[in-house]
Amino acid sequence: MTTTHAPEPAIRVQGIEKSFKELQVLRGVDFDVARGSIFALLGSNGAGKTTLVRILSTLLKADAGTATVHGFDVAAKAGDVRESISLTGQFAAVDEVLTGRENLVLVAKLRHLKNPGAIADELLARFSLTDAGGRRSATYSGGMRRRLDIAMSLIGNPPVIFLDEPTTGLDPQARIEVWQTVKQLAQGGTTVLLTTQYLDEAEQLADRIAILHKGTIIQNGTLAELKQLLPAATVEYxxxxxxxxxxxxxxxxxxxxxxxxxxxxxxxxxxxxx
Known part of the structure; x- marks a missing residue:
């Protein structure tokens, strides 16, 4: 008789705690993220979302608990974690002096990849930016700049990507553009951990949603599971x-x-x- 084992999660967080002097930001956070899924970490400002992402991306050390990303411990194997991830912060980190294509070529060269021009052209096409590739990114709309930022994050094909409030400050059309991009990432097999304070964003994108409140996960489940926590509404005309x-x-x-x-x-x- 053969037994099948569930695949190891792309991200596993167990008992993570973090304080800044007297302020306890994370109070024991636990969750798993399945490979190739979109996991939304939902919480208000100050809930600890960005702090947790910084720990998972090795930019910050936890006070207690353990976490693994792509099978590597974030504390003991920080270098391996960094090779496996990409982090997109709340604000687009593009060089506005350079064109969109030049931004992509620069990152590909920094990663010591072959054929940086071909990589840039493929990503411009993938993110519908080919026509704008020769323009300075300073001329891009908010949605185009964010799409370019995400494209830069994908150079080197990282299996895990962190998107920390990717639609902050974007107009409704730009938000839809970013949502479509995120869905395409997961369809291509990339694991996405998305932090957001927008309820509709989590509802539109996530396979699973965890609600972070006062430093702990108070609920974790699919959208359908979370909706079952409340009684059915009375139907009225x-x-x-x-x-x-x-x-x-x-x-x-x-x-x-x-x-x-x-x-x-x-x-x-x-x-x-x-």
Whole structure:
């Protein structure tokens, strides 16, 4: 009789604690992230999300507990962890003096990869930035700059990527662009740990969601599992009103391009539904 073992998680966190002087930020955090999945760490400002990401990416040492990334202990095998990950912070880290292509070529050269130009061209195509590749990144929109930032993070094909609040400060269209990019990463087999304070972002992207509150994980599960924590709502006959985001995207179009008369004529009236 043969026994099958579950594959080792891409990220395993057990009992992680971290304090800054008298301030205890992490109070014993535990969770696993399956390979090739999107795991959302949801929490308000100050919950400890960025601190945890810094520990997992070897930029900060935990006071207690253990963590492994891609099978490597973050404390004992920091070098191996760094070779296995990429970290994208809250603000795009692109050089605005360089063109989009030059940014990508620079990172490929820094990683000592062969054919940096070909790598840059492939990523520009993958992230729909080929036409903008010869322009200085200072001229890019927020969504384009963030997509370029994520593309730079993927040079070298890291199996694990950390996205720390990747849509902070972006407009609705740019957020959708980034969401599509993140989904493509997971479809390609990349493990994504996403930190966010936006509830809809976690709902749109994550295979599993962990809620970090006051330094501990208070719930961890799929979206369906989390929804079961609350009783079913009473069904009433209501007129569904469009959200402000739906109005905005209808008026300007998801790409921000509209005709002279706008897209308001295409807008659908509110529907009545049960």
């Amino acid at each position: 209501v007129e569904k009103q469009p959200t402000l985001e739906e109005v905005f995207l209808t008026l300007v179009g998801e790409t921000g391009e509209t005709g002279e008369t706008g897209a308001a004529a295409d807008a659908q009236p509110a529907r009545k539904e049960f």
